[in-house]
Amino acid sequence: MELLTSAFVKSNEKYVTVGQDHYIRIWKDKPQKSLISELKGHSNDVTSIAISYDSKFMVSGSRDNTIRLWNYSQRTCVDTLFSQHTGTVTAVAFHPSNYTFVSASADGMIKLWKIDSDTCRYIGSIPFDESKTRSLKVPSATSP
Numbered sequence: 001m002e003l004l005t006s007a008f009v010k011s012n013e014k015y016v017t018v019g020q021d022h023y024i025r026i027w028k029d030k031p032q033k034s035l036i037s038e039l040k041g042h043s044n045d046v047t048s049i050a051i052s053y054d055s056k057f058m059v060s061g062s063r064d065n066t067i068r069l070w071n072y073s074q075r076t077c078v079d080t081l082f083s084q085h086t087g088t089v090t091a092v093a094f095h096p097s098n099y100t101f102v103s104a105s106a107d108g109m110i111k112l113w114k115i116d117s118d119t120c121r122y123i124g125s126i127p128f129d130e131s132k133t134r135s136l137k138v139p140s141a142t143s144p
Helices: none
Strands: 003-009 014-019 023-028 034-040 046-051 057-062 067-071 076-081 089-094 100-105 109-116 119-127
Touching: 003 046, 014 046, 023 046, 057 089, 057 100, 067 119, 076 119
Parallel strands: 046 089
Antiparallel strands: 003 014, 014 023, 023 034, 046 057, 057 067, 067 076, 089 100, 100 109, 109 119
């Protein structure tokens, strides 16, 4: 299994990895590295992962062109966004202080989403040059 990306969980000593085997894995780092959970939902490689500021939610993107919203503590998929992108979802990123996130895709679109309860609401989109974009970052209000 080739690891494609990873993210740290801010609230504790855990991290999340995703890769070509369609799984999201949650690991405990200390006192010894160990696998805590494996989450399956995507039907193709998981290409991106982001964790909300309070570790309540995770968002994953995949080569199956979907975005999945996960409840981190319950380890369950609570929403799946089908047909929102027409290409591989290459990147996802959360706002640093709320439940807004963005997704980028090989279809040349960046889309903005808001989580209401356990569902994702589409806010808007902008086109971009997908050949030059591999990651996304949502700056905080205090970032330069």
